[in-house]
Every structure is written in C-alpha cells, then in structure tokens.
Amino acid sequence: MSLLAFKNMHILGRNVLVSSTRRYVNSDSSAPIIRIPFGSNVYAFGTPSTTSRPLISNLNWNVRETEAWAVVSGTGGGKRALFKALLGHARVAPPTTEIQGQWAQAGGLYPFLANTGADPYTRVSYVSFRHRGGGESGVFFDYTARYGAIREEEDRVTLKDTLSASAAAEKEPELFDTLIKQMGLTGLLDIPTITLSNGQTRRARIVKAILDQPELLLLDEPLTGLDASSRKALNEILERLHLARAPRVIIGLRKGEEIPRWITHVLEIAEGTAIGREVIPSDHLPHQNISGVSKPTKSPRKEVLVDMKNVNVVYGERKVLTDISWEICRGDRWHLRGANGSGKTTLLSLLTGDHPQSYVQAHLNLPALGGDGPLPRKKIPTAHLRRLIGIVSPEMFDAFPRRHPGMSVWEAVTTGFDGGFVPRTRDAPSAMRQHGTAGWVDVADEEVPQVDMILEESRELLRRHRIARCWEVLGALGPAAWNQGGPESTAAFASSQFSARSPGEQRLVLLMRALVDRPPLILLDEVWSGMDDSMIAAARRYLRGELPGILGVNNTQAVVVITHWEDEVPWNSEEVRRFTLG
C-alpha cells in the first residue's frame, strides 16, 4: 500500500482516494473478490466428495469490493475450515461438474486475481490469533521465559528486527513509520519481541502481515484480548486498509463477539452450514451480558491470602510495576483491569511465583500450605503455590501439553490436584485405560491426611472424594451443561482426547482443572475466549454458585478475573472489587 493511499482515506464519508502508485494488479475491478457458487461443499483434502461428510455444506458466498465481511462461528464451528479453503488447504467442491467448469472459467475462488498470472494463494495472508488448538506439541514449554532473563540469542531479537525482515519495511519506510505509530508500537521497537504483552504482540503481528503486502488479509479473532482503546485504534486501521484495498481484509469473529462498525456483512457458520447476511447498524450484536443480581458475597472471616506492599518489577530501565500494594482475602471477588501492557500478566506471574523477580520483593506474601496465613514468597516452594492457586490464562492454555497418543479430558482435569502437567492416573487399572482412565485418580503418600486410619484406607477415601469431585465439575461444566439435547454424555466427554476438543472446550476443561481441587485462590485471565455463549453461561452459573445441588466457588476461595470488559466479570458491581493498573 502506498502511504498516500493510507493517508487519503476519509473514513466517515467513505470517500476513498487511492493513490496512483498503488501496486495493485491489472485485475478487473468489477470482478468479485471471492466467489463460491451456490450449493458448494468444503472438504478436507484427501476425502472423497461422494462418501465423506463436508466440513461445510451448501455454501454460497460472494464477496464484492465494496463489502467488508466478518466470518462468525461458535467454538469448533467452522470458520477455520472456511479460512483453510481460502488458503487452498481445503477443497471447495461446486455441486456439479458443469458448475465446476463455469466457476473455473470465471476465475475460480478469486476472480479479481484471475488475470494476474500469479498463484492466488501467494497473494493471501492469514494471521490467526486463536489460541493453539492442540496436538502440535507433546511437551510442556516454559511460558515463564519471558518473565526472566533473556536466555537464548534468539530471545534478544527486537520488535524492530522482526518487522524489518519484511520487504516493505525497507521499500516503504513511511508506511512502516505510520503503521508503527498508529498501532502504538513506537516505544516498543527496541525491546525483545518475546517480552511483548498479548495485546502488543497481536498489534505487532498485524503490522508484520500488512508489511508483507498481500492482496487479501485474513485475520482470525484479531480483537480478542485488546483493551478498549487498542480495539478502537485497530478497527480504524483495518477499516482504512480495507477501504483502500491495501490489503482487503476479512476477519473471523467468535460467536457473540461484538461486530465492528466497519463490517458490512457477516457469514455465520453453524453446524457445518453457512448463512450470509448484511449487517444493519442496529443489528450489531451486543457484547455478552449475562450478569445477574445476587446478594453480595460475604466472607466468613477476612483471612488474608495474598499481601503485597510496594511491589516493583523493572527490566533494565523499564518499570513495569511501580509500588503495587494489594491484599486479597478469602471470599474476595476481584476484577483486575488495565490497558494492554499495563502489567496484569506480570502481576499474575508474581502471584503464581513464576516471575523470578517474585523472590526479590521486600514484601510479597503468598498463600502457604497449612493455612497459617500467607508467607514470604521465598519460603514457599513453587510446587505448593501450584496446588494452592488455580489458574486459566492464555499462556497456560498455549503451554498446556497435548501429549501423543493423547491425554484424555479426564486426565487433564486430574492435573488440577497438584497444578502440574502430568496426569494423576499412573496407577489406573488397565481396563480403565481404554476409557481415558476416566474414574481414577492417583493419591500420593504425602497427600494422605495424617489421621487415625491406616494409610491405604485414608488413601482410598481421598481417592473416592477426588473422583467424585472430578465427575462433579465435569457434570457442571461439561456437555450436559452446554450441549442440551446433544448426543454426547459426560462420560464420553471425559474419555475423549483433550487435544481433539475444540479450543473453547479445551479452555473449559482447563477451567475445570483450575477449580477441581477447590484451591483458595483462583486466577481467571481472559477465561472466556474461544467459548461460545452456552459454555460461558454454564461457567458463570458455576462460579456464581447458582447450580442447584452444587457448591460452586465458595466463600473460602478468592477469585481474580482479568478482562478488559466489565460485562465479562461474573459478579455484579456490588459483589466485585476492582484493582486497576494505570
């Protein structure tokens, strides 16, 4: 894109001036951008059209130059399959050979690129911000590396180094500078890319994709996790880019996510079929708002769990947290807020003891085993903190191992009893292995309470209690809670492979893992991303203790929710306290 094009946009009036230096193609400007003929199916490669079930059936989709499209689906709901088809990684099959021939003659999937002679797929870029779907890695990777010293040479690569690798960065320095400024990345150019916060990383990846100068940019869930002002800025930039066709932009959104104002059309995919519709301004989906009203949570005793005073985190000359004081007590419900890069994740990593600078704080007292109040971080083994703090976060989600041949959902939940990453089912009877060891939990000697009972009896009692607790959270948060009428039972869900579940389901399983042992402190960082409305509703009911016959999160437990959105906090404003990083 030329800078002139970028600067000459008048968004409100939609008066678009595109500079004559635009590098675009001698394509026919009246040709649609994307065309998928009526009645087409999308198949995974290698599966025959005659016998296999399509990933998406009966698709009919035409995207024209003047339109701005969002593809929307629930968890596991199909936008990924559509993006695969747009990237040439899945097969689009029109309904008859005759239509197939006409389609190919009219330019196929990308008519606007038909006369360019270039392979269309080299002109399309895709950036996905969905968290890892699983299955890619068998091992746990150290997500805490960014909190500590930069260890490897490659960790030192700065944002500037990363972005300068794109051809356009050198060829069009003004474009580079404009994008960096508008995306609020100017002050971050010289710091290592690995240390960027989630929101900062997201903005940097979009800039990189734009600098690669594709004709069409596909962004899956680009807005999730951005604070309100970054979201606004990014939406403005995407609108400008799209109107200048430099590049054209199509975004993927999670069902229930707010539809940005610049989007004119939505393709909604559900249960393998897709319906397109025009967005009329009043039709913008509201942000999720399921908050109810209930009596304020009262703590039976104000027992302190976390006590920090004048906590600081500094990297060289960069001050990330300055004189933070915070007390978290049993029964508290906190909303931790702050713009992207304000230090929320860093603060959480101090609470979990993952941050190396947690050891050097003069006053950072964290929960300790034994219930005698918090102890200085130095005195608590990290393994104890893992048992006492249940956490769901984007970092945890990405790092959680998805082992081959496969950890079952049940096994993933059992890791919550010690907060580790190895299933607690090593001693399970072999017959149970066929069912993902569902119905078994190991109990280590040191976990057996010292009571007047012989070790094996006590162990068996604790095992039964834990098994019942696993089934309880699986029942409260599993498919029975969000897939009413669906065929899948809780037992089948428990036995299934964790990495094969959709990202929303995996996140729900990690929430079960965080809750299963009823830890005194629960940290929920961007917990809803990837979940659909019914999953979120089920999880909120559990957290609020509204499920009949099930004690949800109770008054001996403290919960900290980290989100940019007030209405994602499960408790109303009288029940929740706010802690804001400036």
Ligand SMILES: Nc1ncnc2c1ncn2[C@@H]1O[C@H](COP(=O)(O)OP(=O)(O)OP(=O)(O)O)[C@@H](O)[C@H]1O
């Ligand atoms: N090792 C490091 N060296 C230098 N700066 C760092 C390092 N690690 C983190 N930072 C900086 O600390 C700041 C706080 O990052 P953090 O991830 O805690 O923010 P956040 O509030 O969680 O943001 P987001 O809402 O985007 O997730 C960021 O500006 C980040 O670039």
